[in-house]
Amino acid sequence: MANVLEVRELSKQYKKGVYASEKVSFSIGEGEIFALIGPNGAGKTTTIRMIATLLKATEGDAVVAGHSIITDPAGVRESITYLPDEAGAYKTMTGKQYLEFMAGIFAPDKEQAKIYIQRATDICGLGDRLGDKIGSYSRGMIRKLLLSRAVMSHPKLAILDEPTSGLDIINALEIRRMIKDLAREYKMSFLLSSHNMLEIEFVSDRVGIIAKGHLLEVGRPDELKEKHGVKNLEEVFERVVKDNEICISPEERA
Amino acid sequence: MKFVYLLKKELKELLTLTTILTLVVSVVALIALGGVMGNVMEETTENADKITLCNKDSGSYSKAVIEALVTAGYEVNEIEISSDDYVEELNSKDISDVVIIPETFSSQIEDVLAGKTVEKDGEKVIAPVDVEYVTRMNSLSITGNADVGSTVALSAIEGAVKSVVYASKNMSVEEIKLIESPVNLVETTVVNNKQAKESSTLLSAYVMMTSMFVPIVVYILIIYSSQMIMNAVATEKIDKTLETLLSAPVSRLSVLSAKMIAATIVSAVYAVGFMVGYSYMMDGMTGSIAGAVDSSVISELGLKMSVGGYILLGAQMFLSLLITLAISLILGALAKDAKSSQSLLMPIMFMAMVPYMLSMFVDFKTLGALKWVMYAIPYTHTFMAQSNIILGDMTTYFGGLVYQIVMLAIFMTLAVRLFMSDKIFTISLDFGQKKNKYAAKKNKKA
Numbered sequence: 157m158a159n160v161l162e163v164r165e166l167s168k169q170y171k172k173g174v175y176a177s178e179k180v181s182f183s184i185g186e187g188e189i190f191a192l193i194g195p196n197g198a199g200k201t202t203t204i205r206m207i208a209t210l211l212k213a214t215e216g217d218a219v220v221a222g223h224s225i226i227t228d229p230a231g232v233r234e235s236i237t238y239l240p241d242e243a244g245a246y247k248t249m250t251g252k253q254y255l256e257f258m259a260g261i262f263a264p265d266k267e268q269a270k271i272y273i274q275r276a277t278d279i280c281g282l283g284d285r286l287g288d289k290i291g292s293y294s295r296g297m298i299r300k301l302l303l304s305r306a307v308m309s310h311p312k313l314a315i316l317d318e319p320t321s322g323l324d325i326i327n328a329l330e331i332r333r334m335i336k337d338l339a340r341e342y343k344m345s346f347l348l349s350s351h352n353m354l355e356i357e358f359v360s361d362r363v364g365i366i367a368k369g370h371l372l373e374v375g376r377p378d379e380l381k382e383k384h385g386v387k388n389l390e391e392v393f394e395r396v397v398k399d400n401e402i403c404i405s406p407e408e409r410a
Numbered sequence: 411m412k413f414v415y416l417l418k419k420e421l422k423e424l425l426t427l428t429t430i431l432t433l434v435v436s437v438v439a440l441i442a443l444g445g446v447m448g449n450v451m452e453e454t455t456e457n458a459d460k461i462t463l464c465n466k467d468s469g470s471y472s473k474a475v476i477e478a479l480v481t482a483g484y485e486v487n488e489i490e491i492s493s494d495d496y497v498e499e500l501n502s503k504d505i506s507d508v509v510i511i512p513e514t515f516s517s518q519i520e521d522v523l524a525g526k527t528v529e530k531d532g533e534k535v536i537a538p539v540d541v542e543y544v545t546r547m548n549s550l551s552i553t554g555n556a557d558v559g560s561t562v563a564l565s566a567i568e569g570a571v572k573s574v575v576y577a578s579k580n581m582s583v584e585e586i587k588l589i590e591s592p593v594n595l596v597e598t599t600v601v602n603n604k605q606a607k608e609s610s611t612l613l614s615a616y617v618m619m620t621s622m623f624v625p626i627v628v629y630i631l632i633i634y635s636s637q638m639i640m641n642a643v644a645t646e647k648i649d650k651t652l653e654t655l656l657s658a659p660v661s662r663l664s665v666l667s668a669k670m671i672a673a674t675i676v677s678a679v680y681a682v683g684f685m686v687g688y689s690y691m692m693d694g695m696t697g698s699i700a701g702a703v704d705s706s707v708i709s710e711l712g713l714k715m716s717v718g719g720y721i722l723l724g725a726q727m728f729l730s731l732l733i734t735l736a737i738s739l740i741l742g743a744l745a746k747d748a749k750s751s752q753s754l755l756m757p758i759m760f761m762a763m764v765p766y767m768l769s770m771f772v773d774f775k776t777l778g779a780l781k782w783v784m785y786a787i788p789y790t791h792t793f794m795a796q797s798n799i800i801l802g803d804m805t806t807y808f809g810g811l812v813y814q815i816v817m818l819a820i821f822m823t824l825a826v827r828l829f830m831s832d833k834i835f836t837i838s839l840d841f842g843q844k845k846n847k848y849a850a851k852k853n854k855k856a
Contacts, residue, residue, distance in 0.1 A: 170836065208657040211832045230661065238657035244649030261658045302654075315657075 159183045160312050160345040165216035168202050176202040178369040187343040191356045194366035200349045208238040221312045239306040241317040247291035262309040272308040280304035295322040315347045332359045353390040365396045372396050428753040463509045464491040469516020478570035496544045496605045510542035538594035541567050545610045546600040549773035549797050568593045601711040602802040608707045616703045624796045632762040635677040636738040643742030644751035666829045719799045729814040730792040736821035744839040761787050769793035788817045
């Protein structure tokens with residue numbers, strides 16, 4: 157299958173010698189769900205923000221549906237949607253107004269915008285509450301609204317940072333199923349980031365483990381479990397991250 | 411004991427380095443403001459003992475009055491005024507006011523001594539002696555106008571005339587009562603290059619009342635618009651709605667432009683609404699003063715703003731608004747949370763408050779080296795605009811306008827560059843955060 161995202165040695169240096177993300181390379185195929193997992197401060201969000209054209213890469217490149225984040229960031233933004241972790245929405249708008257506003261930005265014309273709004277309305281399942289101000293929504297309701305916004309345009313690549321954070325088990329399960337369905341039916345590709353290994357194992361086709369700015373392992377969850385001789389992805393994660401820490405020299409540790 | 415823990419926690423929350431810094435800056439600014447005001451008031455008080463005088467009378471009484479003024483502690487500077495063109499006379503002699511004793515002064519005093527009376531408000535009073543007072547209105551501030559000078563001149567001359575009259579004639583209590591106001595101060599006020607026979611006290615009151623209005627609108631406009639755009643940017647950043655918006659298929663410049671234009675429109679609507687409301691309020695307040703002043707004199711002296719004047723004033727107000735929006739956008743991006751966004755408003759508040767307060771009391775041009783510090787604050791020029799336009803100091807007006815355009819270009823460039831770069835997401839100002847050396851080292855390894 158053709159790659160929707162091609163990340164090539166992507167690096168981000170905030171201060172001289174301090175890399176938040178260093179030479180990260182991976183790819184995501186059409187209709188593939190790829191999860192980037194790693195401990196806090198590993199460089200997941202920095203990598204995601206570079207792909208979403210929010211941060212400029214210090215080195216390397218990423219190509220989304222043929223558009224380079226370096227030379228054609230506007231083209232990249234036409235092909236993606238991004239849902240940040242713990243994102244909010246405009247509290248003075250109603251849910252419906254928010255969807256109308258975002259559809260107006262993402263859709264090429266009014267007809268398409270109507271289709272997007274209808275899709276998002278069906279996906280979020282907020283019903284009549286869409287007429288209420290977002291300020292009155294619970295965290296879970298806001299997350300569902302934002303998720304529906306992120307997929308309503310059926311982008312080539314949806315980047316979801318902690319997609320189910322703030323959702324209860326039932327809603328989280330619904331969202332995971334929705335992601336899988338969209339990938340299968342509409343060939344949408346997903347780049348996810350999550351701390352929930354159970355979720356990652358259930359939803360992802362492939363996983364990339366990142367720590368201290370380096371992408372350490374990439375593979376299918378089954379392959380990784382087999383390679384490390386463990387029962388679940390949590391243990392794979394623990395082993396890879398700890399092995400990597402041991403690899404750091406005592407001088408570096410000081 | 412538990413309460414002490416609670417109290418300690420609350421104090422720690424409230425007394426951050428940012429709040430302490432804000433307090434220190436406020437106190438320092440107020441002390442500095444007090445210092446400037448003190449110096450200006452001192453200068454005004456010092457000048458109150460000095461009288462510039464032209465004696466056109468050749469009789470003995472005018473000399474006696476001048477002697478009485480000197481005896482009373484006044485420093486009398488005698489000059490020659492040969493023409494009625496007071497604009498030229500004040501300009502050539504580089505003075506701001508002069509008391510003119512007319513040629514008929516001694517003969518008028520003799521009339522007083524002879525008991526000549528006139529009818530005033532249905533009562534017979536001694537015919538008052540005419541004395542002319544010419545003053546120039548230098549600025550619209552309290553200490554810059556002529557109000558103080560005319561009061562001093564009148565009371566000084568009255569005192570001197572009374573002492574001369576008492577000394578010349580052994581008067582009864584009844585007679586003294588009759589000459590309680592022996593001097594009729596005929597006032598001429600010079601504004602820019604025009605002069606008119608009108609009380610400088612009344613004109614000052616009128617001008618002060620009307621000139622109070624613009625600085626208040628400017629001040630409120632600055633504070634309101636800065637608060638609005640800072641909150642808009644800070645909230646978008648904190649709620650991460652900015653990340654969503656900037657990853658959408660729209661250019662960053664259009665997101666920024668939309669924010670600026672919306673804030674400008676709302677601020678302009680707010681300003682217009684406020685100006686309409688305030689002008690009604692001022693009409694009520696200045697109605698009695700406006701009634702007492704001859705409106706033709708106001709127009710004659712050019713104290714009423716023309717349409718062109720209002721356009722020029724509006725131009726500087728608009729520039730101030732745009733500068734505020736650009737600075738606020740930068741400060742809003744620095745906010746880490748809602749609390750810090752409130753603290754970050756302080757620089758703008760001070761930049762607006764200091765020239766606002768000073769403009770009411772002081773003529774900036776008299777501040778010596780300090781005036782350059784004040785001129786460096788872009789808002790100062792807007793607070794001075796009305797005074798500059800009315801008093802015809804167009805060099806200062808256009809100088810200020812050019813400076814504001816330069817400052818706007820600088821702040822706008824900085825705001826655009828910030829918005830177009832990574833810094834919009836990574837930058838934050840946090841005075842309270844202590845550096846964790848261990849964490850920094852650890853990050854370096856990563």
